[in-house]
Amino acid sequence: xxxxxxxxxxxxxxxxxxxxxxxxxxxxxxxxxxxxxxxxxxxxxxxxxxxxxxxxxxxxxxxxxxxxxxxxxxxxxxxxxxxxxxxxxxxxxxxxxxxxxxxxxxxxxxxx
Numbered sequence: 001x002x003x004x005x006x007x008x009x010x011x012x013x014x015x016x017x018x019x020x021x022x023x024x025x026x027x028x029x030x031x032x033x034x035x036x037x038x039x040x041x042x043x044x045x046x047x048x049x050x051x052x053x054x055x056x057x058x059x060x061x062x063x064x065x066x067x068x069x070x071x072x073x074x075x076x077x078x079x080x081x082x083x084x085x086x087x088x089x090x091x092x093x094x095x096x097x098x099x100x101x102x103x104x105x106x107x108x109x110x111x112x
Contacts, residue, residue, distance in 0.1 A: 003029060004041040009106045011047035017080035018096035019089050021056045028103055051075040052096075058088035 006029040014020055020028075022035040031037070042050040043065050051072045055061040060076075063069045077083070082090040 003031060003034065003037060004044070004046045005110065006030070006107070006112065007038050007041040008046040009110055009112075010103060011042070011049045011053060013098065013102060013106050014049055014052040014096050017076075017094065019052050019054050019058075019076070019081060019091070019094050020096050021054060021091075022061075023056055024095075025053060028098070054089050054091075058084070058091045060087075060089070 007025055010020070010025050010028045022038045023032070025038045026032055026034040029038075038053070039062070041047075042053060042062065045065075050062060050065060053062065060072045062072055066072050073083070073087075076089065082093045084090050
């Protein structure tokens with residue numbers, strides 16, 4: 001299975017109100033040094049849950065992929081994500097840390 005498909009599977013598994021970082025997605029896909037490739041894959045529309053991916057500081061960095069610059073924040077707020085006063089997602093409260101079996105099951109169902 002190609003890298004973009006793995007990215008989609010990981011992002012689609014993130015629960016509402018939770019976020020992951022680009023680097024975290026890359027690591028969960030088995031390629032920890034490919035955070036930029038995660039961004040490229042998401043920019044091509046591989047996942048319906050791309051709004052749940054933020055940079056390593058919790059900043060919303062995918063505005064170019066959304067029809068309006070504030071859409072990512074609106075989607076996350078609507079799901080219950082918590083933001084800090086400076087506009088970053090509170091990673092301590094909202095970062096998704098999946099149990100290994102969660103992704104193993106998703107990859108297995110997809111034939112990975």
